[in-house]
Amino acid sequence: MDETIKNHSLTSHVNGAHSDTRTQKREDYLEWPEYFMAVAFLSAQRSKDPSSQVGACIVNQENKIVGIGYNGMPNGCNDDLLPWSRSAENKLDTKYPYVCHAELNAIMNKNSADVKGCTMYVALFPCNECAKLIIQAGIKDVIYLSDKYHDSPEMTASRRLLNLAGIAYKQFKPKQVKIVIDFNSINHSDVETAQST
Numbered sequence: 001m002d003e004t005i006k007n008h009s010l011t012s013h014v015n016g017a018h019s020d021t022r023t024q025k026r027e028d029y030l031e032w033p034e035y036f037m038a039v040a041f042l043s044a045q046r047s048k049d050p051s052s053q054v055g056a057c058i059v060n061q062e063n064k065i066v067g068i069g070y071n072g073m074p075n076g077c078n079d080d081l082l083p084w085s086r087s088a089e090n091k092l093d094t095k096y097p098y099v100c101h102a103e104l105n106a107i108m109n110k111n112s113a114d115v116k117g118c119t120m121y122v123a124l125f126p127c128n129e130c131a132k133l134i135i136q137a138g139i140k141d142v143i144y145l146s147d148k149y150h151d152s153p154e155m156t157a158s159r160r161l162l163n164l165a166g167i168a169y170k171q172f173k174p175k176q177v178k179i180v181i182d183f184n185s186i187n188h189s190d191v192e193t194a195q196s197t
């Protein structure tokens with residue numbers, strides 16, 4: 001399999017096919033870390049931020065997703081009336097005082113009583129404000145993909161806080177750089193199943 005995962009046989013066993021190729025389980029299924037990071041990235045596609053789309057996915061110790069979030073303006077605040085720019089003469093005309101980061105939204109969106117002991121998958125290394133939230137929420141591990149702002153004061157402060165709080169953080173090295181979601185694949189596998197039974 002090349003860098004792209006193909007899910008063309010996803011439904012074949014569900015449909016009860018009996019050909020030789022269908023009696024073995026799939027070997028190219030998505031592993032948990034890839035799956036959770038992909039959920040974070042898919043969620044990021046919801047973001048309206050023109051310059052940065054970040055997603056986060058919180059997972060408990062049973063590999064169940066308990067929170068998903070992406071960066072956006074606070075609930076009920078019309079995002080057409082708030083600025084999206086990264087720089088302006090007046091800081092109030094940039095997005096920074098207003099936007100909620102993906103980590104904050106993932107924690108606030110939690111569908112469990114709390115996120116203690118959970119792992120957060122996030123596209124970008126968390127800033128210092130998100131590090132505070134992660135620590136106070138009781139999250140134990142952070143798996144991030146990019147650390148492109150590593151030398152900024154925000155990230156430096158973040159590492160300082162996470163280190164002091166004993167929260168592990170690790171860069172995610174995906175096995176494939178691309179995962180394609182092909183809505184047509186479900187039709188392809190139906191055809192295959194029909195031919196083999």
Ligand SMILES: [Zn+2]
Pocket residue numbers: 101103126127128129130131
């Ligand atoms: Zn942040």
